[in-house]
Amino acid sequence: MTSQAATTTTTATAEAAWTKEDDKAFENALAACAAPPPADGGAPDDDWFAALAASVPGARSVEEVRRHYEALVEDVAAIDAGRVPLPRYAGEESAAPPDGAAAAAASKDGGHRRDERKGGGGGGGYDGGKSCSKAEQERRKGIPWTEEEHRLFLLGLDKFGKGDWRSISRNFVISRTPTQVASHAQKYFIRLNSMNRDRRRSSIHDITSVTAGDQVAAQQGAPITGHQATGNPAAVALGPPGMKHHHHHPGGAPPMPMYGGAPMGHPVAGHMVPAAVGTPVMFPPGHAPYVVPVGYPAPPAKMHQ
DNA sequence: CACTTTCGGGAGGCAACGAG
DNA sequence: CTCGTTGCCTCCCGAAAGTG
Numbered sequence: 001m002t003s004q005a006a007t008t009t010t011t012a013t014a015e016a017a018w019t020k021e022d023d024k025a026f027e028n029a030l031a032a033c034a035a036p037p038p039a040d041g042g043a044p045d046d047d048w049f050a051a052l053a054a055s056v057p058g059a060r061s062v063e064e065v066r067r068h069y070e071a072l073v074e075d076v077a078a079i080d081a082g083r084v085p086l087p088r089y090a091g092e093e094s095a096a097p098p099d100g101a102a103a104a105a106a107s108k109d110g111g112h113r114r115d116e117r118k119g120g121g122g123g124g125g126y127d128g129g130k131s132c133s134k135a136e137q138e139r140r141k142g143i144p145w146t147e148e149e150h151r152l153f154l155l156g157l158d159k160f161g162k163g164d165w166r167s168i169s170r171n172f173v174i175s176r177t178p179t180q181v182a183s184h185a186q187k188y189f190i191r192l193n194s195m196n197r198d199r200r201r202s203s204i205h206d207i208t209s210v211t212a213g214d215q216v217a218a219q220q221g222a223p224i225t226g227h228q229a230t231g232n233p234a235a236v237a238l239g240p241p242g243m244k245h246h247h248h249h250p251g252g253a254p255p256m257p258m259y260g261g262a263p264m265g266h267p268v269a270g271h272m273v274p275a276a277v278g279t280p281v282m283f284p285p286g287h288a289p290y291v292v293p294v295g296y297p298a299p300p301a302k303m304h305q
Numbered sequence: 306c307a308c309t310t311t312c313g314g315g316a317g318g319c320a321a322c323g324a325g
Numbered sequence: 326c327t328c329g330t331t332g333c334c335t336c337c338c339g340a341a342a343g344t345g
Contacts, residue, residue: 163328163329165328165329166327166328178327178328178329179328179329182328182329182330183329183330186329186330186331
């Protein structure tokens with residue numbers, strides 16, 4: 001996934017063998033570490049690094065882990081300062097089949113055409129790549145946010161707070177306009193606030209952590225409006241929505257996910273268990289981990305009509 | 306019993322409108 | 326004029342019903 005790119009670009013130079021897998025393990029270990037490092041720029045202590053190193057598979061030395069961590073810090077700072085040229089995801093979107101025709105064609109049952117019934121009056125329905133130009137089609141249907149964009153959004157949200165969409169757009173999600181960021185934020189908050197609905201589908205908004213997206217996808221969903229409104233966007237609560245997590249992956253090979261290529265909504269611990277609630281999610285230095293309100297209601301048992 | 310098709314509903318993004 | 330919010334439209338997923 002591309003989210004690793006930012007961290008690996010600089011970290012790769014520190015040690016010779018930080019592979020993508022290593023980096024993933026590092027992030028997982030970081031997420032699993034009970035006590036987060038000082039978030040206010042202070043250097044984490046040796047014990048913390050030792051614990052982190054111990055948690056990283058592959059017998060990394062404390063020093064290696066420390067350098068890797070520091071590189072990560074620099075990365076975040078660089079992104080923060082706008083010194084890192086971020087990829088133009090919009091371009092990527094157009095380069096790869098956005099989803100439309102390809103996704104529909106690859107759909108499990110040979111393509112869902114039913115949308116023709118919607119759109120009031122037929123015709124207007126999406127037709128899996130018909131005659132209208134691709135550009136027009138994309139303009140109409142929008143460019144999905146990638147995981148990377150969403151993480152940058154979260155980063156910016158944490159940095160600038162709720163409401164400063166322009167700063168977030170300029171400094172973090174440079175591939176999106178402030179309006180797009182605001183709209184995305186709107187949906188994001190709505191999503192978080194409506195977590196207790198029994199019908200849940202995985203979505204990009206399930207990512208509430210800037211990093212470790214693969215595993216945190218299963219660790220969130222909780223009302224956050226109060227915190228957001230009080231200018232504490234970092235206090236995003238994590239909680240288990242009663243989301244469904246069976247993305248069918250026919251043949252074992254996961255289909256091209258909708259968002260940037262990483263599996264979304266995959267369960268980490270099967271059904272969300274209370275223990276998973278409040279699990280500190282990995283957060284870059286300077287970014288407080290999201291907190292979980294005590295007494296968070298358990299997700300309702302999934303009941304189908 | 307298995308497979309295919311149809312239906313219902315949730316999710317995401319864009320555009321328009323309103324307020325400051 | 327800019328920013329934020331709300332509404333509308335489109336797409337995809339999952340479940341149910343029907344047919345072979």
